Amino acid sequence: MNYFSQSEIVGFEQRFRTNFVNSLAGFRSLNLVGTIDMDGNENLAIFNSIFHVGSNPALIGMLVRPDGPEHGTLKNIIANQQYTLNNVLKSFYKNAHQTSARYDANDSEFAACGFKSKYVAQFSAPFVVESTIQIGLNLQEVLPIKSNGTTLIIGAVQHVFLSDSILQNDGFVNPEIANTITNCGLDAYYEAQIIARLSYAKPEKELNII
Numbered sequence: 001m002n003y004f005s006q007s008e009i010v011g012f013e014q015r016f017r018t019n020f021v022n023s024l025a026g027f028r029s030l031n032l033v034g035t036i037d038m039d040g041n042e043n044l045a046i047f048n049s050i051f052h053v054g055s056n057p058a059l060i061g062m063l064v065r066p067d068g069p070e071h072g073t074l075k076n077i078i079a080n081q082q083y084t085l086n087n088v089l090k091s092f093y094k095n096a097h098q099t100s101a102r103y104d105a106n107d108s109e110f111a112a113c114g115f116k117s118k119y120v121a122q123f124s125a126p127f128v129v130e131s132t133i134q135i136g137l138n139l140q141e142v143l144p145i146k147s148n149g150t151t152l153i154i155g156a157v158q159h160v161f162l163s164d165s166i167l168q169n170d171g172f173v174n175p176e177i178a179n180t181i182t183n184c185g186l187d188a189y190y191e192a193q194i195i196a197r198l199s200y201a202k203p204e205k206e207l208n209i210i
Contacts, residue, residue: 023185027192030183032096033062034084034117034126035076037105042117042126044109045073046099048183050085058157060085060137066149072105074151081139082124083155086131087180093189120159132163132178172197 012020028048035043049063062085064074077083088096092114099109110117110126117126120136127134137155144151166178176194183189199208 019185023188027182027184027190030088030096030181030189031085032088032099032115032128032131033073034086034110034128035073035082036080036124036126037072037076038079041072041106042108042110043072043076043105044099044113044115044126044128046088046096047073053154059140060135060155060157062153062155063145064151064153074153077139077153078142080124082158083137083139084125084127085135085137085155086128087133087175087178088189089130089132089179090181090189090191091179092130093181097187097189123159127161132166133173133175133180134161135159 009017009020029050030046030048031050033045033047035045037043047062047064049065051061053059053061073083095113095115098113101112103109103112109115110128116129118129119126123136125136127136135157136159138158139153140156141154142151143154162173163178166174168174175192180192181189182192196209199210201207
């Protein structure tokens, strides 16, 4: 195996190091984050640092990296206390990637990148119509990460929209049926295919495929 020490990683050329560290942890959850500013301007941005925090209450975490003033996601979430997560499909992954471009605050990535927005009563943030899994969240906590200036956002699930057949009888939300794709690093996109679901692990009990 190839070995890289911390000092070697620090010494990498900047773009090489960025790609190296961003892809080191492997596949990640990929979502379009929908927000709106105080003037009613819609914002849509692709994020891949999103993870399960807890089931009762239903909480989802998201890391937001430091960025320029034109990147309004964090500012909008703090201002309006609501946002959406929307899965990315193979059919529109290029459009989703385009939302990472630095559009002006008054320019909607929905319009610029070819997405339609939808709203529900008493909830300010826009959902992505094209997504097969759409989640609306209320902001619960904003936690600054001192180590590198990133921000951890914790959201409480308020609304969930699922296309037909995605929800399984035991409560499992099937990302393969949803046509959800994943990514690695900053620019690599992958299709996901299930190997198996396994029974609950117990000592000295054989695992079963379920």
